[in-house]
Amino acid sequence: MFTNRSEAGRLLAEPLIERLTELEAHDPVVYALPRGGVPVAIEVARRLHAPLDLILVRKIGAPGYPEVAMGAVVDGASPQAIVNEDVLAATGGDSMGLARARRRELAEIARRRTLYLNDRSQISPRGRVAVVVDDGLATGATAKAALxxxxxxxxxxxxxxVPVAPAELLGEMRQYADVIxxxxxxxxxxxIGPFYTDFHQLSDNETVALLQEAWAEADATPPTDGRTN
Known part of the structure; x- marks a missing residue:
């Protein structure tokens, strides 16, 4: 359905602008979930004339099934974790294993923060419209933690x-997001891959290059009043 993530972002921006306009929700900040969410979020932020930032979240894989999300942990002064108790029980996970995985993923978050953001200050969501963007949802664990x-x-x-998400997950996501x-x-x-012609895994270098280009463009653009229309 999408040529690549950038096209998905351009298509996603249109209904998002309409929804925010209906709600009279101004002053948005777009938070990308790296790495796959970055090119989608760049196009969304560009069309909303909104600042782009990152929300650094890592999935906690289930023991023996790393692609199955047992939960997720998100960066911050007090890192938050979301745990899928059903998956934890079904895959034989325990609290000690969860704690080890949490420490490991927080170390990866710290590495990415240094690499992707360098010395760039992050934007506080306090009092703002926080828009979380990814290239799609499967279990929703990372998006839940971010929200x-x-x-x-x-x-x-x-x-x-997001460009694509399973219908059965949307009801659950409404516990975390005010608007979907x-x-x-x-x-x-x-x-998620079958919905894209090009769904290659972004490298760190590619992600950094995309962010630097987007931020340089935004820094050179005069600020607006933050409205979405």
């Missing part, structure tokens, strides 16, 4: 914007 963290940091409104914008919500979704 919970932004709400805990004082976001006035939390928005989840999704382009395609199939009844069954086994993987």
């Amino acid at each position: 919970a963290a932004l709400k805990g940091q004082g976001a006035a409104l939390t928005v989840l914007a 914008v999704v382009l395609h919500a199939p009844q069954e979704l086994w993987a």
Whole structure:
């Protein structure tokens, strides 16, 4: 359905702008979930004339099944974790294993923060419309952690914007996001990749280059009043 993540971001921006305009929700900040969410979020932020930032979250894989999300942990002064208790029980996970995985993923978050942001200050969501963008949802674990963290940091409104997510997951996501914008919500979704012609795994270098280009463009653009229309 999408040529690549950038096209998905351009398509996603249109209904998102309409929804925010309906709600009279101004002054948004777009938070990308790296790495795959970065090119999507860049296009969304560009069309919203909104600042782009990162929300650093790592999935905690289940023991023996690293692709299955047992939970997720998000960066911050007090790192927050979301645990999928059903997956934890079904895969034989325990609290000690969860704690080890949490420490490991927090170390990776610290590495990414240094690499991706360098000395760039992050944007506080306090009193703002916080828009979390990814290239798609499968289990939703990382998005849940991101949304919970932004709400805990004082976001006035939390928005989840993704090109594709399973229909059955959206009801659960409404416990975390005040607003959800999704382009395609199939009844069954086994993987996000088939919805893209190009769904290559972004490297760190590619991610950094995309961010630097987007931030340089934004820094050179005169500020607006933060409205979405």
